[in-house]
Amino acid sequence: MEIIKYTEEHKKFREAVRNFLEKEVTPHVDAWEEAGIVPRSVWKKMGEQGFLCMDLPKEYGGANADFLYSVILTEELARTYHTGLAAPLHSDIVVPYISAFGSEELKRKYLPGCVSGDIVTAVAMTEPNAGSDLASMGTTAVEQGNDVIINGQKTFISNGILCDLLVLAARDPAVNNPYQALDLYLVEAETPGFEKAKKLSKMGWRSQDTAELYFNDCKIPKENRLGMKGGGFLMLMQNLQQERLMCALTAVAAAERIMDRTMTHCREATESGKPLTKSQENQFKIVEMITEVKLGRTFLDKLIVEHMERKNIVVEVSMAKYWTTEMAMRVADGCLELHGGYGFLEENLIARAWRDVRVMSIFAGTNEIMKGIAAKFMGL
Secondary structure, eight states: OOSSOOOHHHHHHHHHHHHHHHHHTGGGHHHHHHHTSOOHHHHHHHHHTTOSSTTSOGGGTOOOOOHHHHHHHHHHHHTTTOOOSOHHIIIIIIHHHHHHHSOHHHHHHHHHHHHHTSOOEEEEOOBTTBSSOGGGOOOEEEEETTEEEEEEEEEEEETTTTOSEEEEEEEOTTOSSTTTSEEEEEEETTOTTEEEEEEOOOSSOTTSOEEEEEEEEEEEEGGGEESSTTOHHHHHHHHHHHHHHHHHHHHHHHHHHHHHHHHHHHHHOEETTEEGGGSHHHHHHHHHHHHHHHHHHHHHHHHHHHHHTTOOOHHHHHHHHHHHHHHHHHHHHHHHHHTGGGGGSTTSHHHHHHHHHHGGGTTTSOHHHHHHHHHHHTTO
């Protein structure tokens, strides 16, 4: 029995997304991987097709669509075997901070551009000395009259080069409690004092523009603060459930695609005149990996339904994020092994997939942090 009930509209949407990606994305991925960034034009095309921020109300340009549309888009993006077009990050992780906590003025100013692709967003939390530990954040935001003065550095920021609008986490140095000192602000890319300093060269996620960002007396209006003063930590905690669910979705979708490609390879490639699938050892390896992928999909689909029902599933999502990302790494490693020496060639998409899944256990809170969250809420 299917856990998620997709409607005919959902199925038509999946077909439309798949056709679009096959035409506008997949043929260009190798060039984007080489360049280390995707072009702005593809973001505009995504917006023109209505594939960005689909959940937003129609008054802001959205389609008021349910979360399953985001699920479908993320799954179909996995078929392109690249991570540079970070539409799920934009639509389902960053923009929700604006739609949930922004003033009406900020929503009307920025959300239509987020839908159309004219505005690409990023979220800046991680710092050189503060990753998963938000309480150690060093970037400061000092309110002076109607302005806020920001100083500090961020790193590993996805969409960092392309972004037009940044959701920035910073602390008020005058507040001693690190959790009450945190606020979120919107910073436009052209603001004086905001510098996109360096695009980072990475082992994987090569077409994803990941950057270091610097703030030197960067002045923004106080109205650009999201929510109430001192509410940044609670806002981050509230939105992290969906962010980590998206991480689990990305991991499971990647594992499914890697497995599909490997099955095709093992049926076509031969050893001693027989397909690789006829070896009992290979059969056992394949069955073990497919079992893990199916377990991950079942757990994930259950959480998607519960998330759409607005249930508090912080513990379960933390478990899913750590388990599915580690599962994806095991599957990628096993599938590369089944490809033999050919799996190690850059021309083989399995090599890219193997590199790309490795970071999933690190971002959006390391898997050790996920286990710690689950343990804390379980009263251990």
